[in-house]
Amino acid sequence: MYSKLVGQTDKINQQLARYGVKFGIYKDGRFDERLFPFDAVPRVIGAEQWAQLERGLVQRVDALNAYLRDLHSDARIIRDGVIPEHFAYASSGYLPQCEHIMPPKGIYSHISGIDLVEGEDGEWYVLEDNLRIPSGASYPLVARGLCRRCDADTFRNAPLVDNRDYGARLREVVDYVNCGGINVVLTPGRYNSAYFEHAYLAEQIGAVLAEAGELFVEDEVLYYRDATRNTRVGAVYRRLSDEFLDPLCFLPESLIGVPNLMAAYRAGNVAILNAPGNGAADDKGIYYFVPQMIRYYLGEEPILKNAPTYLPYYPEDLEYVLANAERLVIKDVAEAGGYGVVFGSELAPEALAELLDKVRAEPRRFIAQEVVDFKCLDTWIGGEMVPRKADLRAFVLSGRKTTVWPSGLTRYAREAGSCVVNSSQGGGFKDTWVLSR
Amino acid sequence: MGSLSLERVGRLLWLGRYVERSYTTLQFILATYDAALDSVEGNWKGQLEELGFDQENDDPIAFFRECLFSRELTASIYYSMSAAYDNAVVLRDVIGSESVAYVQMALNDIERAEHSDAPLLDLQTVIDCILAFKGSCDDYVVNDAARNIIKCGFSIERMDLYTRLSYQLGDLRRETQKLASRIDRTGLPYDRAAFKELIDAVFSPRFPEKTTYEELGVMLELIARVF
Numbered sequence: 001m002y003s004k005l006v007g008q009t010d011k012i013n014q015q016l017a018r019y020g021v022k023f024g025i026y027k028d029g030r031f032d033e034r035l036f037p038f039d040a041v042p043r044v045i046g047a048e049q050w051a052q053l054e055r056g057l058v059q060r061v062d063a064l065n066a067y068l069r070d071l072h073s074d075a076r077i078i079r080d081g082v083i084p085e086h087f088a089y090a091s092s093g094y095l096p097q098c099e100h101i102m103p104p105k106g107i108y109s110h111i112s113g114i115d116l117v118e119g120e121d122g123e124w125y126v127l128e129d130n131l132r133i134p135s136g137a138s139y140p141l142v143a144r145g146l147c148r149r150c151d152a153d154t155f156r157n158a159p160l161v162d163n164r165d166y167g168a169r170l171r172e173v174v175d176y177v178n179c180g181g182i183n184v185v186l187t188p189g190r191y192n193s194a195y196f197e198h199a200y201l202a203e204q205i206g207a208v209l210a211e212a213g214e215l216f217v218e219d220e221v222l223y224y225r226d227a228t229r230n231t232r233v234g235a236v237y238r239r240l241s242d243e244f245l246d247p248l249c250f251l252p253e254s255l256i257g258v259p260n261l262m263a264a265y266r267a268g269n270v271a272i273l274n275a276p277g278n279g280a281a282d283d284k285g286i287y288y289f290v291p292q293m294i295r296y297y298l299g300e301e302p303i304l305k306n307a308p309t310y311l312p313y314y315p316e317d318l319e320y321v322l323a324n325a326e327r328l329v330i331k332d333v334a335e336a337g338g339y340g341v342v343f344g345s346e347l348a349p350e351a352l353a354e355l356l357d358k359v360r361a362e363p364r365r366f367i368a369q370e371v372v373d374f375k376c377l378d379t380w381i382g383g384e385m386v387p388r389k390a391d392l393r394a395f396v397l398s399g400r401k402t403t404v405w406p407s408g409l410t411r412y413a414r415e416a417g418s419c420v421v422n423s424s425q426g427g428g429f430k431d432t433w434v435l436s437r
Numbered sequence: 438m439g440s441l442s443l444e445r446v447g448r449l450l451w452l453g454r455y456v457e458r459s460y461t462t463l464q465f466i467l468a469t470y471d472a473a474l475d476s477v478e479g480n481w482k483g484q485l486e487e488l489g490f491d492q493e494n495d496d497p498i499a500f501f502r503e504c505l506f507s508r509e510l511t512a513s514i515y516y517s518m519s520a521a522y523d524n525a526v527v528l529r530d531v532i533g534s535e536s537v538a539y540v541q542m543a544l545n546d547i548e549r550a551e552h553s554d555a556p557l558l559d560l561q562t563v564i565d566c567i568l569a570f571k572g573s574c575d576d577y578v579v580n581d582a583a584r585n586i587i588k589c590g591f592s593i594e595r596m597d598l599y600t601r602l603s604y605q606l607g608d609l610r611r612e613t614q615k616l617a618s619r620i621d622r623t624g625l626p627y628d629r630a631a632f633k634e635l636i637d638a639v640f641s642p643r644f645p646e647k648t649t650y651e652e653l654g655v656m657l658e659l660i661a662r663v664f
Binding site for chain 1: 440441442443444445446523526527529530531533534537538541542545624625
């Protein structure tokens with residue numbers, strides 16, 4: 001179906017370089033921008049499979065949004081004993097400053113990036129929920145436009161769902177929660193690893209790309225500091241972490257935040273996408289409870305499976321983890337980007353024992369999972385087709401209703417046998433094709 | 438003028454200036470290099486020294502390579518284009534990805550030319566990209582003020598370099614006219630008195646043939662005062 005396309009891989013990568021499709025990386029104290037290698041062999045998802053995934057993703061994100069609403073107000077789920085109180089509030093992503101703030105239209109996670117893998121058994125497993133500032137939608141978006149230019153036959157004849165409306169979908173969500181005023185994409189600046197995406201999405205949704213110094217709050221209203229007049233801001237699609245958002249509310253040393261932004265947000269004068277405090281729901285530990293959330297809030301059985309997960313917080317799980325550590329993957333809940341993920345089988349006995357001591361001492365800090373043997377995808381590397389492990393980040397947008405972007409970022413590992421697909425660790429990306437029939 | 442903060446106004450102006458600096462300096466280097474082929478005796482470095490290329494280098498090939506590709510000399514083509522890129526990349530939402538792409542490609546091509554065995558030939562694509570960028574501003578920069586600020590940046594930089602180098606002084610009138618037709622469309626405050634004085638100097642019957650070195654110095658100051 002895409003044989004002609006594969007032959008154009010180098011040219012497509014040249015075009016991606018032309019558009020500056022890069023990500024930044026800090027190494028040895030130095031900032032460097034790297035091209036994100038693109039593999040033209042797509043991940044193809046059939047219509048029926050996608051429909052199932054779509055239902056599961058909408059269900060999951062609706063439950064997560066319900067959890068965030070509940071956690072920041074009545075916390076019924078805790079009172080009813082579904083999630084242990086200590087567990088919910090000990091999450092490093094839980095921010096007491098966000099308690100009792102109801103975001104515009106009651107939506108907390110507007111853009112959710114759900115990481116999945118397809119197991120060798122054909123079953124999809126959710127590995128992680130990203131409800132803070134998930135990135136990566138821009139890459140397949142740019143790539144699709146370029147691929148269409150090199151393979152007319154495929155794109156004319158294959159029943160592919162067009163994914164190029166991500167900007168319009170995102171714009172609709174931002175407009176829906178806008179409290180009156182312009183839309184702004186707030187970026188920490190060009191040395192952020194995802195800066196290309198910040199600038200590109202601002203362009204796509206017709207928003208102003210702003211850094212903190214260009215915004216200010218007066219009388220609980222956020223303004224863009226225009227050269228001729230100040231303009232009211234109604235929605236901020238922020239691309240910086242909660243703790244840096246507002247130095248008067250979170251980290252006082254933050255130089256990339258907007259003083260009093262949280263006051264404007266609390267007063268209901270500006271929408272912040274995604275809502276601050278979402279880290280309380282995408283913690284690797286809270287992940288364990290998502291199936292229970294779905295049952296609790298929606299009264300439904302979860303459509304998508306979690307990878308089998310153990311919480312050392314529970315004594316019986318701790319016992320299991322200690323007994324089976326060499327075949328589990330152990331994750332530090334505070335880490336992200338592929339860091340803090342350790343395969344028990346890859347550790348020397350002394351190192352494993354040391355890790356397990358830490359697990360015993362701080363059980364809330366770790367989770368353990370069965371290693372999901374996920375499928376390899378054909379990948380064109382060095383002039384030959386080779387199998388590589390790949391995951392999928394699906395993007396779920398929540399505005400007037402919750403929808404799934406019919407595409408996603410498929411990331412693959414560069415090295416044979418490796419399961420590490422993160423761009424910061426050398427991985428590349430593929431387009432994700434969803435078939436319409 | 439749409440939503441443009443003061444910082445972005447500055448970046449738009451400097452984007453125009455650095456793109457023009459790369460373009461005019463490259464043309465000037467090519468002209469000086471060409472002249473040096475006929476005479477490597479005497480002052481073959483020409484006025485490049487006045488641009489800051491005053492490194493002690495008696496090897497013409499090494500000297501010109503420094504002018505083109507030095508990471509340290511602020512007047513080098515690489516340095517100017519790199520500065521243009523630094524401004525363009527934070528203006529993607531204002532000038533559009535297509536326009537940013539031309540600046541990106543110009544920088545990529547300079548880096549490639551550095552490793553070429555015929556860099557001056559390969560730098561032609563840099564000139565092509567710069568000219569394409571200039572054209573793309575008309576098509577892709579939809580914000581009127583932003584487009585005019587970039588173009589004023591082109592003009593101010595070109596006038597500055599031509600005056601500084603006494604190079605193509607005859608073209609200064611045309612450049613001044615271009616600037617005059619755009620400056621009020623930027624919506625920015627500017628030094629009207631300095632600009633008026635500059636127009637008078639450029640359109641004086643004595644200009645350029647009888648203009649003295651001191652008078653060119655005064656013109657340079659006026660150019661610097663406009664914005």
